[in-house]
Amino acid sequence: MDQRKGRRLVLFPLPLQGHISPMLQLANILHSQGFTITIIHTSFNSPNPSSHPHLTFHFIQENLSASEASTDDLVAFVSLLNTKCLVPFRDCLAKLLADVEEEPIACLISDALLPFTQAVADSLKLPRIVLRTGGASSFVVFAAFPLLKERGYFPIQDSKGQEPVVELPPLKIKDLPVINTRDPETLYEIVNGMVDGAKVSSGIIWNTFEDLEESALATLRQQFSIPIFPIGPFHICIPASPSSLLTQDQSCIAWLDKQSPKSVIYVSFGSIAAVSEAEFLEIAWGLANCKLPFLWVVRPGLTRGSDCLEPLPSGFMEMVDGRGHLVKWAPQQEVLAHPAVGAFWTHNGWNSTLESICEGIPMICMPCFTDQKVNARYVSDVWKVGLQLENGLKREEIEKTIRRVMVEKQGEEIRSRIFRLKEKANHCLKQGRSSFESTNSLVTHILSLET
Numbered sequence: 001m002d003q004r005k006g007r008r009l010v011l012f013p014l015p016l017q018g019h020i021s022p023m024l025q026l027a028n029i030l031h032s033q034g035f036t037i038t039i040i041h042t043s044f045n046s047p048n049p050s051s052h053p054h055l056t057f058h059f060i061q062e063n064l065s066a067s068e069a070s071t072d073d074l075v076a077f078v079s080l081l082n083t084k085c086l087v088p089f090r091d092c093l094a095k096l097l098a099d100v101e102e103e104p105i106a107c108l109i110s111d112a113l114l115p116f117t118q119a120v121a122d123s124l125k126l127p128r129i130v131l132r133t134g135g136a137s138s139f140v141v142f143a144a145f146p147l148l149k150e151r152g153y154f155p156i157q158d159s160k161g162q163e164p165v166v167e168l169p170p171l172k173i174k175d176l177p178v179i180n181t182r183d184p185e186t187l188y189e190i191v192n193g194m195v196d197g198a199k200v201s202s203g204i205i206w207n208t209f210e211d212l213e214e215s216a217l218a219t220l221r222q223q224f225s226i227p228i229f230p231i232g233p234f235h236i237c238i239p240a241s242p243s244s245l246l247t248q249d250q251s252c253i254a255w256l257d258k259q260s261p262k263s264v265i266y267v268s269f270g271s272i273a274a275v276s277e278a279e280f281l282e283i284a285w286g287l288a289n290c291k292l293p294f295l296w297v298v299r300p301g302l303t304r305g306s307d308c309l310e311p312l313p314s315g316f317m318e319m320v321d322g323r324g325h326l327v328k329w330a331p332q333q334e335v336l337a338h339p340a341v342g343a344f345w346t347h348n349g350w351n352s353t354l355e356s357i358c359e360g361i362p363m364i365c366m367p368c369f370t371d372q373k374v375n376a377r378y379v380s381d382v383w384k385v386g387l388q389l390e391n392g393l394k395r396e397e398i399e400k401t402i403r404r405v406m407v408e409k410q411g412e413e414i415r416s417r418i419f420r421l422k423e424k425a426n427h428c429l430k431q432g433r434s435s436f437e438s439t440n441s442l443v444t445h446i447l448s449l450e451t
């Protein structure tokens with residue numbers, strides 16, 4: 001540990017919930033390994049530094065206008081960040097490097113979706129390690145974008161959605177990780193920038209573990225000549241980190257305490273995904289008709305064009321009469337760990353997927369965009385720990401799928417498979433096992449980097 005004292009790491013997250021949380025978890029892991037941690041953060045979506053007293057924060061002024069500070073078009077938003085952060089980020093990092101009063105900086109660790117930081121690090125002669133907050137299996141697909149484009153898969157034709165992607169089994173064309181955007185060419189540029197930036201970095205850290213994504217990690221080790229460190233699941237390596245940007249409504253825990261074991265469906269679609277008003281109604285009716293208790297996160301902005309619970313069918317709460325509990329934002333990790341929760345209806349963001357696996361909670365998959373589609377296919381067809389709503393959002397199918405997972409034999413089989421995966425997730429962090437050893441290799445690698 002001695003050699004690490006006096007070495008500082010600078011971390012720079014993409015300022016979205018699903019990226020800030022794993023970066024701050026990584027900060028805690030590396031801090032517990034003896035490094036001093038400095039976080040550079042945008043002013044947009046900035047976390048509260050007083051919740052992380054052992055980390056030092058520097059906020060840059062990226063000066064997004066009101067209309068630019070919107071995640072409605074994620075592709076445009078990420079592209080803009082890569083442009084607007086350049087000067088303030090470079091100035092901030094140069095200042096940190098020039099500060100002789102502080103410990104020397106061993107390297108920069110930045111989000112894979114901020115590839116502009118590679119050129120900045122190169123210009124300042126600082127090694128850059130990449131944190132990829134999504135899974136390795138979806139990254140294999142992103143790395144194949146040029147080939148998929150050449151073979152005519154893009155733009156995706158809805159009529160071919162059910163056909164297989166022969167190069168990437170078991171994916172179907174509809175599972176390819178794209179997203180609606182005003183400018184599809186920019187999406188390909190961002191994906192290729194992320195992959196190319198990672199290839200020339202000094203290493204990639206993954207919030208995953210060998211037993212879960214062995215095959216994808218082997219593929220990436222073949223394709224990339226840099227070291228790869230699967231050291232997850234991050235959130236069980238360290239105590240819960242207070243990195244939530246929204247206030248978590250604790251009332252749901254008292255409500256869960258009153259429910260029977262494994263009786264509740266937890267429903268949450270993460271921090272960005274949005275549904276149409278018609279889809280919102282199908283979700284509501286599906287939950288009402290399945291006659292099982294549910295805890296539903298209705299985040300402001302979940303329904304496109306509406307900020308609150310207005311679209312709920314009139315009399316909905318009376319109809320579900322105590323069987324349903326709605327919150328704007330939940331303490332998700334606590335909820336998934338609660339004995340009353342029997343299934344998680346999720347959009348399959350990577351953090352949610354991992355959190356569900358780590359608690360052994362079967363999933364009902366409703367991916368919305370990008371990596372979520374690949375994650376959902378792996379959950380349903382590879383790990384077989386959930387069922388996917390394959391044919392759009394229709395109340396009858398929702399009700400049927402919930403019942404299959406919650407009360408039928410198929411659900412029991414899924415539950416025992418995800419329980420085994422949960423055990424592997426916990427096991428990999430023990431001394432001598434894959435993520436534990438990979439963390440040690442990462443520390444050795446960081447100490448070996450020449451600056």
Ligand code: UDX
Nearest residue numbers: 017018134270271272297329330332349350351352372
């Ligand atoms: C985004 C992308 O959507 C996703 O595809 C990518 O993998 C990561 O970035 P997000 O939509 O926020 O992420 O989903 P997810 O990755 O699941 O992260 C959400 C986080 O918010 C989780 O850690 C979850 O525990 C937390 N959460 C969610 C809460 O604390 N409370 C809630 O009510 C809902």
